[in-house]
Amino acid sequence: MNFSCFGGFKSCKQKTLAQEQEISTNHVRLFSYNSLRSATKDFHPSSRIGGGGFGVVFRGVLRDDTHAAIKCLSVESKQGANEFLTEINLISNIRHPNLVELIGCCVEGNHRILVYEYLENNSLASAILGSKGKRVPLDWPKRAAICMGTASGLAFLHDDAEPNIVHRDIKASNILLDESFNPKIGDFGLAKLFPDNVTHISTRVAGTVGYLAPEYALLGQLTKKADVYSFGVLLLEIISGRSSSKAAFGDDLLVLVEWTWKLREEGSLLAIVDPELAEYPENEVIRFIKVALFCTQAASHQRPSMKQVVEMLSKEVHLKDNLLTEPGVYRAHTSRGLVGNSSHETSSSTNKGKQSINPSETSIQMDSSHSVTQMLPR
Template sequence: MRCSCFGGPSVDKKRGSAAETLHGIDGDLLQDVNHISYNELRSATDNFHSSNKIGRGGFGDVYKGTLRSGIQVAVKTLSAQSKQGVREFLNEIKTISNVRHPNLVELIGCCVQGANRILVYEYLENNSLDRALLGSRSTNIRLDWGRRSAICLGIARGLAFLHEELVPHIVHRDIKASNILLDKDLNPKIGDFGLAKLFPENITHISTRIAGTTGYLAPEYALGGQLTMKADVYSFGVLILEIISGRNSTKPSWGGMEKLLLEWAWQLHEEGRPLELVDPEMGEFPEEEVIRYIKVAFFCTQSAANRRPLTSQVVDMLSKQIRLNDKLLTAPGFFRDSDSASGGPSSMKKSTTDSTSYQMSSVPVTITEVTPR
């Protein structure tokens, strides 16, 4: 089943400055969006009090609040000085204002009043996946294998909905742990669509500026700006490895060497030690199933985009007892931003002329296939 949920300007429509764009299309773009007054949001967040601050987005702070109706919300403010933030504000409204799925964060409304540009989302009690993974020792969240596998599957279902059911399709472009939010039952929801692109059915790729986060970028996109839905698949493959290992993919040193998480995981796989990747905080786990998830991550991160599965295939690979054809599995490709060699996540919103792409083997490219049991 497919859903057509979008109106307004076409994907390729040229735009002026961010401010001009906002004023020029408010009437068309915002007419179907719930408008919430600035005064109500100020009251909901106790005048945006620091005690209600729950995070920081790329262009402003995020606050917990309660609307007059009693609904708890996350209020994402936008810095008035950020022209790029205005573009992302508009983009987020354009892509998900009418989209509903259990594994996507729901946009409840927005505020466009005076200089204020604010997005209002459903509030998710357990914050982001990266906090749950990297801060598990200081939180009450215990991510056993059952929860981790369910999180992987939920994210895959959300991506499959974006890629294959919506028309036009949506490529998220920034799938990473900090953009996955967890509700009270630890169900995952994909959030932050500020970099997302609408993807009409009659095109194979979009040539676009490079945007995303180092450590999750597909090499063909990072180096050539050629965007397809397989870029999200690659990012999701890296995310699977993070969920299994409880480690940050952007850290540049694993296994005592200057290796990315993906590179280190592949080395363990080749040496027959894949379970050394597993987070010791996980507790007991089914070894065969964990190994299957690791292999799915490698299929998702194949160096050539046409070797990666569709997201609907990934859902099947994760949810069904399918035997993966290891003969088709070749070494993944990876991208390393030279500026990130000193460590820490780096947001990729610049030229990649000083960056390097590596392919860890020269095995000829073929189409990825999955062999049923």
């Protein structure tokens, strides 16, 4: 990539504005700020389609009539043009059918804007966790395909992308759906664009409480296994149609993972299935639920890798229930239940109540001989 024009930033800016065209640098197209203003009708509120910890997203139409999702990064993310473009170039080189494609960016003055492909069916959160009447009716084959596609995309980030990427924020609002409801993971690789004090968990916990691996939330231990935990929670949301961060279950106000574990102990796992699913293959759904429980175990070394998860979801396997241990839960609660973040604890659920777990054990490396599945002939 040639950054020579960024040595004299004013002249580069003037050249960009004068040409009023996109410049290509490797896989990244550089857009002028004015062209993106025009694409979004001056970033009009009616064009806004989402927002989160990294910034606000607008729907826009580029000059070549391409529809795009235009993400204006929050002010804390702003950094030097060279550093920013180096990271963007790395992200743009990561391509997979289940990852949102980065089209280009704007690096002009204080503006840091990313331009992504536009996906027609918005996010999984709006499709499956939205208010009644606004949800998209998704049958089991579509939900199973979303689970599989998301797992495949995350496995690619963990093991095949160069460099390997820990997403940090796997959740329903970061899974986008195309016109055929194929899932694509968004916001991967963005954490490096933000200073450590911005990506630190204490500043972002409020939006992702229901998905946080306990060792990450409490100790800042960020590994691939934190993503695996979040994916397990996402699986349960897809199956149940319930939000892990907004709902509590039973008299004890259990979070979704805890409630699922309780139902397992009671032998009634299918009770979590979304009532809107009229028909579904019980054995397959139970297997998916058990995969979610393997992903959310308290000790991170007990969780499978995402490649193992893909195998567990894609094949008819027998899951060794005797290897399954209790889920870890990061709770933010007050005396009224799961609200805010006034105090924190990590726990594993049992019939007898909550037990504290030793967070230090989550740093143990995964035993290569450990296997959570056993292939059985059919």
